[in-house]
Amino acid sequence: MKTIEGQLTAQGQKIGIVASRFNDFIVSHLISGAEDTFVRHGGNSDDLTLALVPGAFEIPLTAQKMADSGKYDAVVCLGAVIRGATPHFDMVANESAKGIAQAAMKAGIPVLNGILTTDSIEQAVERAGTKAGNKGADAMISAIEMVNLNKQL
Secondary structure (H helix, E strand, O other), X not given: OOOOOOOXXXXXXXXXXXXXXXXHHHHXXXXXXXXXXXXXXXXXXXXXXXXXXXXXXXHHHHHXXXXXXXXXXXEEEEEEEEOOOOOHXXXXXXXXXXXXXXXXXXXXXXXXXXXXXXXXHHHHHHHEXXXXXEHHHHHHHHHHHHHHHHXXX
16 A cells, blocks of 8 residues: 655745734734744745734635635634633634635645634633644644645645
């Protein structure tokens, strides 16, 4: 059996990042984690383009436009949706995830969901570079690997 898998080398890749300004005190750490990971894996930070949008709900449209542009090998989506006292959390979390998945399927390039969906600020902090790692870095790792895998298919 022949096995194909992507390598973790970012050299020569061009990645778009779409990030939410809402909950910036968390999202800024996700962005930093993504950039650091890209550079540590051989990428040049000049090959990253960051598009800032108001909130997580707006991420899919911008991700779709970036993915369709032909300028990027992958798009990484970063944000933080923290549960509050209303059902708004569920709508934003569900629709942003659905939109990101649709963008990937339509564009045919990796569009990664690095949007935190947490029950509390403490959980978000843990996932933005403390106890639970950095989910921005994790999303970038997946993007790098998927770009290299897609080149082999």
